Amino acid sequence: MDIFSTLQEEKARLSPSENRIADILLNDFEFAVNASIIELAEKADVSPPTVTRFCRRVGCESFSDFKVQLARTAYVGMRYLRPEPKSRDPADVAQDIITKAQNALFLLHRSLDLAAIEHAAEKIAKAEMIYAFGSGGNSSMIASELQNRLFRFGLHVTASSDHGMQLMLAAAAKSTHVIVGSSFSGRNTELVRSFTLARETGVTTIALTQADSLVAKAADIVIPIDLAEGNNIFRPTSTRIAYLAAVDILASLVAYNIPQAAVTLRRIKQQLVAHRDGDDRQLLGD
Amino acid sequence: MDIFSTLQEEKARLSPSENRIADILLNDFEFAVNASIIELAEKADVSPPTVTRFCRRVGCESFSDFKVQLARTAYVGMRYLRPEPKSRDPADVAQDIITKAQNALFLLHRSLDLAAIEHAAEKIAKAEMIYAFGSGGNSSMIASELQNRLFRFGLHVTASSDHGMQLMLAAAAKSTHVIVGSSFSGRNTELVRSFTLARETGVTTIALTQADSLVAKAADIVIPIDLAEGNNIFRPTSTRIAYLAAVDILASLVAYNIPQAAVTLRRIKQQLVAHRDGDDRQLLGD
DNA sequence: AACTTATCACGAAAATAATTTGCAAGGATC
DNA sequence: GATCCTTGCAAATTATTTTCGTGATAAGTT
Incomplete structure (x- = not known):
């Protein structure tokens, strides 16, 4: 289970201070993954211990565990907030499309x-x-x-x-x-x-x-x-x-x-190997 | 630039101790993202300072920055090492396919x-x-x-x-x-x-x-x-x-x-909205 | 060939910073 | 007014980084 799902489920039950922490995660994710516990605490206007308790609450062992969890799920899980690419610049368009595609896969999987x-x-x-x-x-x-x-x-x-x-x-x-x-x-x-x-x-x-x-x-x-x-x-x-x-x-x-799946799959793999050997006869499934 | 690219470029120039750290990253990634600097140092049979130096070497600010970088790129960037799903269990097969698809997108983008x-x-x-x-x-x-x-x-x-x-x-x-x-x-x-x-x-x-x-x-x-x-x-x-x-x-x-792209896109969007309004006439692009 | 000297990798220990724990105060709720 | 929950403070703990020194290797010097 990833943090953002837990967060959405738990959000109602969180205390005011913990809610402020949650908001920072949702709104300024980049800050959150790079911040230390102290910086995060300051920004949320709470004490570091509260942050630690918050981490436990959302199912993590410790603050550092929390950061790792955050970084790994969030890479694909959090960017759909922006409905349009930042600009028409090819790099932005590409990033937008790739991210949304990865995100769709992420959501599908879930x-x-x-x-x-x-x-x-x-x-x-x-x-x-x-x-x-x-x-x-x-x-x-x-x-x-x-x-x-x-x-x-x-x-x-x-x-x-x-x-x-x-x-x-x-x-x-x-x-x-x-x-x-x-x-x-x-x-x-x-x-x-x-x-x-x-x-x-x-x-x-x-x-x-x-x-x-x-x-x-x-x-x-x-x-x-x-x-x-x-x-x-x-x-x-x-x-x-x-x-x-x-x-x-x-x-x-x-x-x-x-039943013969193993055989079939092996044959498919041999096909692939044959491909790479580079003879020029027409390939199956170009 | 992600860590694994840097790692591949730098690997030759790394010292023996640093190489041992790199090997752990590549072979036991799960351990690496969850370990503290001390645990990682012990496993690589080096001292903590060496780990810190290693992190700087691969372009990170600090050890914790390193862990975050690792977690975010590795989620999609590192799993292709396993050519087959762990088992035939549907959950493993699904995870395998989703991961490889995300990975392909990641590599494409790069x-x-x-x-x-x-x-x-x-x-x-x-x-x-x-x-x-x-x-x-x-x-x-x-x-x-x-x-x-x-x-x-x-x-x-x-x-x-x-x-x-x-x-x-x-x-x-x-x-x-x-x-x-x-x-x-x-x-x-x-x-x-x-x-x-x-x-x-x-x-x-x-x-x-x-x-x-x-x-x-x-x-x-x-x-x-x-x-x-x-x-x-x-x-x-x-x-x-x-x-x-x-x-x-x-x-x-x-x-x-x-030239009329904005108009076209708006029309497409209106189409989408019309869809959601739920009338039952045949939809374009089912 | 032997002896500096420079450079680098590395670890020990100290210093610093970050994180967690224990505890008590302040509020809210019943 | 008792109880429970939330929260911050300070201390304790733990993790990380810096500093410094050793030993190894390589290059230059006698």
Whole structure:
């Protein structure tokens, strides 16, 4: 558990002095990580012992432990406060995008429902056929990414971003099949229709989408991806990167659920080694 | 500049005692961030003053400054040492993937050639037509991502993952056009051919690829993406995320190079707001 | 070759600074 | 008015840094 989560949970229960310390952390993080206990105490207008007690309160052993914890989580966890890059200077834009992407990964990791993903992975590994559905540029990319990952494990998979096609595939699917659908907004009603139709035949439906959304409600297994407070601040790219990472995790777990996974993975690795040896024949997966 | 870069540069010039300290950092990082100067000194079999001197040597103010620096860069910068997740446990797999993705972003940021990206962005913003080329699953995703981003700014753009089509488009392109090609391996010879053909007509060619690769040599402007030592260790997904982030940066800079960018961006934002208001009409870019 | 002399790495101990603990005073709450 | 909580003070403890001196190595000198 990182400090900032603890802080948000505990904040209400903190005393006035401790609250002043918390405010400094949130507002002037750069100062906080570099300050000594005395400097921090002065700035918060409290005594050093109070700072020590504060550190214990938020789950740290000591003040120095606290600083280390702060430095490690905060590097990726605290910068989304700025909705726009500082300036149009390329360096600022780059830093902004990189930070937000890392942040999205951080938040994804924190809110990941591993049980759901593992459950989904088991179903996918056993499926006779897998359909990856998603539309609208972002989710369609996720769908083809799923196809791209899963076929390498010897699974039967097809991706579609076409609503009409999705409906037909869903109608034709059997109970041994699995549909994985992605919707960033959670309000892709066509996807909901495909899910509903498929479930009538007992097809397993898996959704990568916002928790409690329309799409989520229509699926058997939901892999919720909620980028919490950031949702409105992040540009879609950050969210997309989080989705990609989620797909990556899902695909890796699928691999582990397939008996010959070790063999498959070894073969993939040999491929990679062959790449590096540098012969010029066309590479798989450029 | 982070500590680990400094360390690699300085390592040769360090004294034996200092080298022992460096080894502890590299091998037992967890210990190092949590240890006091005395504990660290003991483990390295040196005296505390030597540790202090070491910290100064690698560019830190003091030992505690050193620990903070260590903690902040290392969170994303140091974990690629483990080529495989600790276990097949979902939590470990997830952590492994997230860390490697963050790490890829970190390394990308560090090695980014901003001048090249800015230069590319200017060309793209002024282009009458833009072709986004890439094949093989990964790069084709990058190509469609480019299309997906650029058309929103009112630019004329088409993506293609088909070598034959790419050649024809390249042959038909004019000097006011721009081709953006992506190749993870840098050895997509068909892309090289398209680039070479296009340059005969004075078409600007931009490559997202490994520096000094075949593809890089064939392009006018190279946006190098080298994930240094990690290249062979990372699974392709991490690299792909880095590429995506690079595209995101490029696209943002393109937006800033278009006169009505502010207006466009505002309109995009209004779109986002409209989304959240929750009417159920089909959303753009699900 | 032997003897300075300079330079550097390093640790011991002292000095300093930072952190924690124990305790008591001041408030708030019941 | 008793109790509990918060807080700061001062002392104790601990950590860190500085100072200083030793020994090693290298370069120059006799």
